[in-house]
Amino acid sequence: MMSLSRREFLKVTAAGIAVSVLAGPAMAGQQSDEADKWVKGVCRYCGTGCGVLVGVKGDKAVAIKGDPNNHNQGLLCLKGAMLIPVIYAEDRLLKPMIRKGGKGDKLTEVSWDEALNFAADRFKKVLAENGPKAIAYYGSGQALTEESYVANKMWKGGFKSNNVDGNPRLCMASAVAGYISTFGKDEPMGTYDDIDAATCFFIIGSNTSEAHPVLFQRIAKRKESSPNVKVIVADPRRTNTSRIADLHISFKPGTDLALMNGMAHVIVRDEMDDARFHGKYCNFMKGADAVTFEDYKKFLEDYTPEKVEAITGVSAATVVKAAKMFVESAPTISLWCMGINQRVQGVFANNLIHNLHLLTGLICKPGSTPLSLTGQPNACGGVRDVGALAHLLPGGRLVENEGHRKEIEELWKLPPGTIAPANGRHTIALYEGMASGDVKAVFIHCTNPAHTLPNLNKMTKGLQTAFVAMTECFKSAETVKYADVVFPAAFWCETEGVYGCTERRYALIEQAIKPSGEARPALDILMEFGKRVGVDPKLIPFANAADVWEEWRLMSAKSVYNFAGMTRARLKKESGLKWPCPTESHPGTNRRYVKGYDPLVPDNHPDPIFFYGKPNAKATIFLRPYVGPFEPADADYPFVLTTGRVIDHWHTATMTGTVPELQKAYPGAYVEVNPEDANKLKIANGDMVMLETRRDKMAFPARVTDTCMPGLVFTPFFDPKLLVNKLFHDAADPVSREPEYKICATKVYKV
Amino acid sequence: MVALKKPLLIGGLLAVAAVAGFFIYIEMAFPKVRCEAAKHLNAPEEFSDCFTCHSKATPVLAQDWKDSKHGALLVKCVVCHGQPDGKGSIPFAVKPSEKVICARCHEPAMNRMVAKFGELMNCDTCHPRHQNPMHRAAYEPISASGKTE
Numbered sequence: 001m002m003s004l005s006r007r008e009f010l011k012v013t014a015a016g017i018a019v020s021v022l023a024g025p026a027m028a029g030q031q032s033d034e035a036d037k038w039v040k041g042v043c044r045y046c047g048t049g050c051g052v053l054v055g056v057k058g059d060k061a062v063a064i065k066g067d068p069n070n071h072n073q074g075l076l077c078l079k080g081a082m083l084i085p086v087i088y089a090e091d092r093l094l095k096p097m098i099r100k101g102g103k104g105d106k107l108t109e110v111s112w113d114e115a116l117n118f119a120a121d122r123f124k125k126v127l128a129e130n131g132p133k134a135i136a137y138y139g140s141g142q143a144l145t146e147e148s149y150v151a152n153k154m155w156k157g158g159f160k161s162n163n164v165d166g167n168p169r170l171c172m173a174s175a176v177a178g179y180i181s182t183f184g185k186d187e188p189m190g191t192y193d194d195i196d197a198a199t200c201f202f203i204i205g206s207n208t209s210e211a212h213p214v215l216f217q218r219i220a221k222r223k224e225s226s227p228n229v230k231v232i233v234a235d236p237r238r239t240n241t242s243r244i245a246d247l248h249i250s251f252k253p254g255t256d257l258a259l260m261n262g263m264a265h266v267i268v269r270d271e272m273d274d275a276r277f278h279g280k281y282c283n284f285m286k287g288a289d290a291v292t293f294e295d296y297k298k299f300l301e302d303y304t305p306e307k308v309e310a311i312t313g314v315s316a317a318t319v320v321k322a323a324k325m326f327v328e329s330a331p332t333i334s335l336w337c338m339g340i341n342q343r344v345q346g347v348f349a350n351n352l353i354h355n356l357h358l359l360t361g362l363i364c365k366p367g368s369t370p371l372s373l374t375g376q377p378n379a380c381g382g383v384r385d386v387g388a389l390a391h392l393l394p395g396g397r398l399v400e401n402e403g404h405r406k407e408i409e410e411l412w413k414l415p416p417g418t419i420a421p422a423n424g425r426h427t428i429a430l431y432e433g434m435a436s437g438d439v440k441a442v443f444i445h446c447t448n449p450a451h452t453l454p455n456l457n458k459m460t461k462g463l464q465t466a467f468v469a470m471t472e473c474f475k476s477a478e479t480v481k482y483a484d485v486v487f488p489a490a491f492w493c494e495t496e497g498v499y500g501c502t503e504r505r506y507a508l509i510e511q512a513i514k515p516s517g518e519a520r521p522a523l524d525i526l527m528e529f530g531k532r533v534g535v536d537p538k539l540i541p542f543a544n545a546a547d548v549w550e551e552w553r554l555m556s557a558k559s560v561y562n563f564a565g566m567t568r569a570r571l572k573k574e575s576g577l578k579w580p581c582p583t584e585s586h587p588g589t590n591r592r593y594v595k596g597y598d599p600l601v602p603d604n605h606p607d608p609i610f611f612y613g614k615p616n617a618k619a620t621i622f623l624r625p626y627v628g629p630f631e632p633a634d635a636d637y638p639f640v641l642t643t644g645r646v647i648d649h650w651h652t653a654t655m656t657g658t659v660p661e662l663q664k665a666y667p668g669a670y671v672e673v674n675p676e677d678a679n680k681l682k683i684a685n686g687d688m689v690m691l692e693t694r695r696d697k698m699a700f701p702a703r704v705t706d707t708c709m710p711g712l713v714f715t716p717f718f719d720p721k722l723l724v725n726k727l728f729h730d731a732a733d734p735v736s737r738e739p740e741y742k743i744c745a746t747k748v749y750k751v
Numbered sequence: 752m753v754a755l756k757k758p759l760l761i762g763g764l765l766a767v768a769a770v771a772g773f774f775i776y777i778e779m780a781f782p783k784v785r786c787e788a789a790k791h792l793n794a795p796e797e798f799s800d801c802f803t804c805h806s807k808a809t810p811v812l813a814q815d816w817k818d819s820k821h822g823a824l825l826v827k828c829v830v831c832h833g834q835p836d837g838k839g840s841i842p843f844a845v846k847p848s849e850k851v852i853c854a855r856c857h858e859p860a861m862n863r864m865v866a867k868f869g870e871l872m873n874c875d876t877c878h879p880r881h882q883n884p885m886h887r888a889a890y891e892p893i894s895a896s897g898k899t900e
Contacts, residue, residue, distance in 0.1 A: 068859040075856045078830045085840035209825060217824050243823055647825050660839045661829040665800055 035063050039512035040575065042499040043080040044142075044492045045650045047374030048072070048212045049501020050080055051575045054493050054512040061087055061493060061513050070507065070575035071192050077213035079650055082659045086491070087516070089658035091474045093488040094517025103464065107486065112518065116525075119443075119469040119485040120532030126441045126467070127533070132161035132420070134440045136430055139166030139388050140447035141379025144497025144509070146548040147522050148378075150540055151445060152388040154526070157412045158535035162399055162424030163439065165390045167447045168379040169427040170454075173736035174341040175372040176384055178350020181735075182358075182620050184613025185560055186384055186396055189592035190333065190369025191503040191578060195219055197367030200329035201231045202322075204256060204353070205339020205742075206373055209240040210647040212337075215373070219335075220244050230329040232322055234259065235339060236642070237672075237707050237714055249322060250709045253640045254629030254743050255312040257345055259319065260352040261626060262308030265300040266323035267359055274361030278621065281609055282358050286623040299623045311626060327360050331367030338375060338644065342741040346733040348624040355621050364594045364609050374502045381500010385561050386552070390424035394552070395559030399423050411555050412539070426737040427453070428730055434462025443529070444470040445522060446489065450479040451652040454739040455695055455730035456723055469529070471522045474654040478720055487529075489522040490515035497523070497545050498571065504589070506566055507576030523548065557582065560600055560613070629743040630731035631694075633711065637745035639677075640712045641691060641727060644742075649718035656718070669719035671700040673748065677711065678704040681750060688751040691715070693744055696726040699751050713748055717741075801828040815881035831880075849874055 035055025043050045051070020055063030064084050066074035096115035097107040110118075126134050137155045139148055148166075155164045179186045195201075195218050208216040223229045223244045233242045234249040234256065242248045251259050267273050284291045286299070305316030312319075326332055334357065340349045353370050362368035374380050387394040394411075397404035405419045425433050431453060433439035439462070453459040463482035471489040472480055480486055493512040500506045515521065527540050542548045546568045556579075557564035563579035565586045571577070578588040582599050591597040593611055601610045611619045633640045648665040649656040656662045671689050673681075683689055689702045691713065700715055700722060708714050717724050727746065732739040805828070806813040816822045831852050833841035847853070853874060854861060864871065874880075 063855075065855040065858060074859040078825070078827055081830055081855055082840050213825060220820070220823060240823075240825055648827075661834055661841065664834065664839075665827065665829070 038065075039493065039510050040067060040572075041493050041509040041512065042070075042377060042501070042507045042576075043076070044083060044086075044655065045077075045079050045377065046212055047141075047376055047379060047502045048215045049377055049499060049503075049505060049507065049576070050076060050214050051507060052076065052080065052083070054084075056512050059513060067575050071503070071505065072214050075214050075217060078647065079656060079659075079662065080214075082661060083492075083655075085659050086655045087494070087513070089474070091476050091654070091658050092491070092516055092519075093472055093475050093480075093486060094519060095488060096518065097483075097486045099484050103484070107480070107483070112520070115485055115487060116528055116532055119487075120529055122467045122484070123441050123443075123469075123529075123533045127159065130440055132159050133163065134438065135159060135161050136163035136165070136425065136433075136439050136442045137161075138427070138430065138442055138444045138447065138449060139164065139383065140445055141166065141168040141171060141374070141376030141383050143378065143382055143446040143522065144495070144545065145378060145382040145386060145500060145506075145552070146497045146545040147445065147526060148382045148388040149386045149394070149552050150523060150530075150542070150548055151443075151526055152386055152394070153412060154530040154535050154540060156393070156399075156419055157408075157414050158530060158539050159533070160418060160420055162390055162420050162422065163430060164388055164424055165427050165430055166383055166388060166445075167427075167449070167452060168376065168383040169389060169736075169738060170342070170452060170741070171338070171375045171738075172341055172372065172379055172384075173389070173426075173738040174343065174346025174350055174733055175336075175374075177347040177733075177736040178354065179372070180396075180613075181347065182351055182354040182622070183593075183611055184615075184619075187380060187504055187561075187592075188369065188371045188502070189364055189594075190371050191505070191590050192218065192371075193590055194331075194333050194367050194369045194371065195222055198222065198331050198333040199226070199229050199367065200325060200332040201229075202234070202326055202332060202334040202353075202356075203232065203241060203245075204234040204260075204334070204336045205341070205349075206335055206337035207235070207237070207239040207241050207339075207644060208335060208337075208373065209243070211375065211645045212373055213647060216241065228329070230325050232325055234322070236640075236709050236712050237644075238709075239707060240647075247318070247322060247325060249314055249318060251312040251314050253642060253712055254343070254632065255626070256340070257349055257352055257624065258303060258308050258311040258626040259314060259322075260349070260356060261300060261303035261624070262305055262312075262319045263323040263326060264352070264355055264359060265303045265308075266305060266320050267327060267356070268297055268300055270324075272323070272327040273359045277361030278359055280607070281611060281618055282621050283616065283618045284623065285620045291623065296621065296623055299625075303626070326356060327362070330360070330362050331365060332357075332360075332362045333367060334370045335373055337373040339742055341372075341736075341738060343738075343743070344630045344731050344733050344740045345624075345627050346738050346740075347735045348622075348627070351620075351622040351624050354619070355624075358619055358621050364591060366591075369591075371502070377501060378499040380502060380504065381498060381506050385500060385556075390426050390430075393419070395556060395561045397559070407558065411558065414539075428459075428732055428737060428739060431459045431462040434466040436462075437465065439466055441467040441469070443526075444468060444479060444483075445526070446471060448472075448477045448479045448652045448654060450482055451477070451720060451723060452717075452725065453730075454725050454728045454741055456726040457696055458730065471525055473519070474658075476657070476720065477654045478652065478723070487522075487525045488517065488519040489525060490519045494519065495521035495523070495545070498549060501576075504578045504592075505576040506563060506571065506579065508568070508571035510572065521545070562600065630740050631729055631743065631745045633745045637693065637747050638711075639746045639748045641693065641744050641746040642708075642712060642714050642742050643717045643724055643728070644714065646716045646718065649716070651718065652720060653718040654720075657720070666716070666718070669700055669715050669717070669722040669724060670703045671748075672703050672705055672708045672714040674708050674710045674712070675704055675706055677713075677748070678702065681748060683750050690747070690749050690751050691727060692747040692749075693727045693729075695729065697747075698722055698724065698727060713746065801832075812881060815879075819881050821881070 038053040050072035051067025066076045068074040095109040099105040233245040305319040357363040469485040473491045494515040496511040565581040565583045648662045833843040
């Protein structure tokens with residue numbers, strides 16, 4: 001009786017459960033907060049680099065919360081708070097795929113062995129027939145530091161090819177060149193802590209509120225603390241960032257160089273500069289020529305507030321007000337992002353921000369610093385510091401510097417002369433090279449160039465002809481359409497590695513769960529691929545990411561990027577550390593170049609500040625004249641088109657597009673039109689509006705709002721159905737080679 | 752033994768029917784989405800920020816949110832409430848659980864408060880979720896064109 005009734009009972013219970021499950025609203029991927037353990041990591045999205053804790057139950061990630069010990073103090077933005085469902089998205093790539101019959105063929109699922117051999121055979125063939133200049137690596141500011149380090153080493157040291165570039169070229173190459181030209185070394189001297197000490201914020205070319213929400217929260221909190229805290233936002237769009245602004249400066253797109261020179265003019269004219277500081281710590285340069293302060297003053301005569309008003313459209317009084325606020329409300333922190341970097345004068349614009357700080361001595365002091373914001377979570381630590389760009393070597397060294405090449409050859413135990421002496425191809429040249437047939441095979445890692453490159457119709461030509469091997473986590477990534485081989489990579493907390501964010505902070509993402517499906521950590525994929533192409537296994541003797549980190553950590557001690565004190569064990573314990581951090585007992589550095597803070601400034605140095613990046617220990621104030629954008633609006637194309645982010649999506653929305661709430665908030669791209677323009681063109685909210693540039697045309701639903709100033713239209717770039725980058729040109733900064741995504745001329749009309 | 756089998760089976764089936772009936776009744780009598788928003792939520796291509804509708808449907812609530820810290824920082828409705836159709840990644844709740852939802856960001860502050868004042872009834876009493884009456888001035892709503900120079 002017992003056995004029978006028990007069976008019946010089980011049947012009944014099972015049926016009951018089935019019914020309740022069917023009727024209940026539960027859904028796979030939904031977050032619950034009953035975790036067995038919490039694993040430390042870093043958010044996968046922007047360059048703010050918020051610490052997170054991933055809640056794991058069994059073998060699944062079920063929840064996320066902010067890491068209370070990291071700089072974000074437990075806070076997350078809406079994207080970060082909804083990161084868990086991305087791991088289990090249906091769109092995840094879970095099996096290796098190849099196009100057996102070449103470009104026209106379908107992608108078919110194959111074994112790892114077959115996929116790796118398929119890619120390696122082609123690379124081997126290209127290397128044998130066309131030499132190392134015909135292969136390339138195109139990396140990412142989202143790849144883990146260990147991955148970028150190994151790829152860089154394999155290409156430059158193994159294949160003898162300097163064709164190593166990546167999406168940071170499109171994102172902060174101008175900031176890099178700005179820091180290097182002014183201070184001699186890359187990376188900011190300040191940190192997020194300066195936000196809490198600043199009483200004046202100069203935010204230019206950054207929609208911090210939507211692109212770096214948690215940082216914006218910190219700024220807003222500071223602003224809230226006292227009415228004496230002033231916020232200046234300079235942006236042709238009046239975004240949500242301006243909600244906390246005391247002064248919003250709407251200048252004509254592309255005229256910010258004149259604006260900043262104008263502010264410098266007022267500062268010098270009204271004797272608000274710190275002559276003792278710039279007399280001691282700065283030199284003045286016009287291009288490569290040394291000039292004097294008097295020359296600089298004369299140069300600034302072209303930028304009186306009245307002349308600036310004529311160029312920028314900003315009233316002379318506002319220019320004066322901004323300059324005064326910058327100095328009188330000090331300590332002042334400047335924050336900027338793609339509005340400054342993605343420009344044909346990106347490096348000049350960066351120099352001019354540094355100028356304002358050097359001129360006033362508002363630098364290297366608590367709350368006073370020029371702090372460049374970064375778009376991607378590991379562009380700073382993973383690419384800038386590792387030197388995974390065509391002209392760089394690890395630790396701030398340069399390819400074209402013979403001494404630097406020799407140092408790296410010794411550190412990597414390579415025979416002298418292994419590293420090629422000429423720079424590799426920067427991004428634009430790389431894709432042009434692919435189209436012309438000079439570059440025949442490319443390995444794309446952790447990025448989606450078929451969506452993000454400028455002038456897409458031109459740039460994707462190369463992807464149609466060259467052999468493309470890529471790692472990817474999501475099937476719908478645009479670049480997959482062009483790939484010959486797709487390796488499914490482990491996503492975010494499915495593997496471990498280091499991310500380095502805006503403020504020189506390195507933090508470890510610990511592995512929380514096993515990779516989904518057949519996905520493998522990208523580091524394994526890269527090394528396995530390299531070995532099959534013929535990289536000497538002794539060059540990459542790494543069993544795991546910790547081994548790679550150990551080599552890179554010890555190597556860093558030989559440069560000013562010294563983080564030898566950040567052992568893996570320490571990174572596991574702490575929620576991020578800021579370099580320089582030379583020893584295991586060093587707490588990390590908040591203020592570079594300052595005696596008593598920066599361990600690289602000797603204790604017996606005669607001055608409190610030491611710009612050791614420069615041979616003469618002096619930072620440079622550059623005389624950078626105003627130059628307009630590459631393609632200003634004209635009679636034929638009377639509007640300026642600009643692009644950017646929305647808070648709900650990140651980059652190409654391969655991740656955020658899988659989260660129902662985020663996708664719902666912004667299902668697609670739109671175009672912002674000022675009411676004044678909308679009136680003239682008879683455009684109403686929701687009407688389809690055509691944007692026609694010299695490259696292409698595309699229709700978007702209109703959103704009539706006064707966010708954009710008259711004459712300016714904006715469209716976000718996340719939408720894979722509307723690849724707005726087809727509309728943009730590919731003209732780039734002559735130094736940083738970063739393209740001007742922010743400004744092009746367009747026609748606007750109702751469809 | 753055998754005699755018991757039949758009543759057990761019938762009883763079991765009746766239980767199943769009762770449970771199923773209960774859920775069907777609930778489902779029919781109280782649809783999860785009873786407002787106009789259902790339309791929007793079911794049209795995947797349509798832009799549907801909750802705020803757009805709620806500024807008409809519940810204007811005071813919507814404005815309170817907009818003027819609050821969460822509004823200024825664009826911590827949107829779905830971050831705490833989820834999607835009303837239950838198809839989202841965050842469970843839908845009109846009153847989100849403090850221990851689960853608020854704690855995701857504010858756990859350090861909550862711990863500090865507990866350490867200072869002991870276990871309190873709820874955060875909402877002193878910190879109304881959609882308002883920030885103490886420091887409102889810093890976020891005072893301004894007309895969009897009010898501050899442009």
